[in-house]
Amino acid sequence: MAVHAPGAEARFDFGYRHAGATALALFAFGALLVVFEPTSVAAVQNFFLVFGSLLVEAIPFIALGALVSAGIEVFVPKTIFEKLASLPRPLQLPVSGLAGAAFPVCECGSVPVARRLIVKGLMPSAAVTFMLAAPVLNPIVIASTAVAYRGRDILWPMVLGRAGLGFLVAMAVGYVVSDETKEQLLKRRSEKAERHDHSHDHEEGGRGRAFFGHLSGDFVFMGRFLVIGALIAAALQTFVPQSIIGGVANTPVLNLLAMMGLAFLLSLCSESDAFVAASFVQFGVGAQLAFLVFGPMVDTKLAILYGATFRQGFFRTVVVVVTAATLIGCLWLEVVFG
């Protein structure tokens, strides 16, 4: 039994009324679904299927990201990050980008890991490069891109173009934010909340306790924003037909921007997006490549995750730099490969 100081119960507000109100709202939501069966309407059913499937696929990666992030925080000594920070500056970004190749998770998992790396002392620009490169460069994504384009003339331009351009674009963003400090880049509230959430775990000792404190903290923090992102993505997938961009397939520049816009709206996992890109046969190499490079770095659910993790303005920087660098790279590749 817990022992409180005399009068502690009277002073301590557990906040159970907030939990009760939330539980009541969830119960009402469940009752509405069971009683009215809104999925008898095709659009609603489509929405819930896409919403559920995006989360069923992404939540394990968020959990894996939280696990790796907690492991880094608790078990990796700070001295390792100090050594990495002492690497010559021109080497840091390429090394961070290539490190992404060894981290086979989707973009949702790389955000909490990058955040932890920054908190732990890695150069913010290096962590951002890693975060953006991992979902494009990891071996599973490269393999799935190769399978999607197998048997086509554009197989190698797509596979090598995606990996090469993705690497360069990630480094470009890292370079642009290279003057930003941890305080300038990370959202202050998240750090404060983190200290609040986990300080007790540290104070009370025990690596296991600290590990699970960080794991659950990261999962709950990222999970809620992932749900918001998935809600928006599912609504867009339900109501915006993919054929909407078909009219600009042969318009230079606009075709690249249209495919980037579609990648943003669809919020596909980088391990599957190549199959969807390959279905847009009316678009050329450059436009399909733009979809594959842009999507893993900027999409609806990532916009929400970035907004929750980084300071205001970071998302805008990522959008501007990734759009410009992808556009230039894809135009250049279109000239070379037609």
Added chain:
Amino acid sequence: MSAVRTAEGLRSSERVGRSVCPTRVLDAVALGSWAAVFWFLIIADRTSLFLSSRTAWVVPTGAILLTIGFVGRVASVRSESPAPITRRGAWGVGLIVLPVIAVLALPPASLGSYAADRRSAFSSGGISTSASDIAAGDLSLLDVAGGLRSGEGVDALIERAGEDVDFTGFVTREAGAPADEFVLTRFLVSCCVADALSVSVRVVGAPPGGFKADDWVRVSGQMYPLGREVIVDSTTIEAVERPKRPYLSQ
């Protein structure tokens, strides 16, 4: 020995000062509810309604990781200085639990004709269009639809024109189509339903008014490639239950 006793004494005195931390209970609810969803998908065999067979492994992975997280948080739920639940914290966890309620409360379903209207058609050149795949063995829906995307594939399909095929899918109706025709559609999923691409053939010789949109049917007949589509001249069409795995995978 005395040192051990002292350490144990310290630990037990720490335990005395700890009480259940409400925010940690909330963390455990978030982790536990998602762990429950993944175990539910495994036990009820519903993974194939959300994911392709290629990515089905994420469900047991999620179940194990989240169960570990849940057990770990429950084990460390006591704190020397418990933090109260804030409104923001409660609604945040409520948001995480919301999809859990939806997955558990809604009846099992799969993408249908509404999605077929809004999604791109499968056209990946490498999956099934090698002429050798099409030239021999039973023709699958994927072989037929994918074959149309390359010159070699079309040639291989023409070689087999008039051969018997047997396809299962759901009915989609096109405005203005004759009453004895419908499009038989199936979705191909690479990772999750969000990336579904449609695969379809036109079925002719169907009983007029016999089948409505989204009915699952099994069509037997002869296959004929015609322009950019494949026609199946049906001999039998029977209504079937939605397959256990409604999406094609690769």
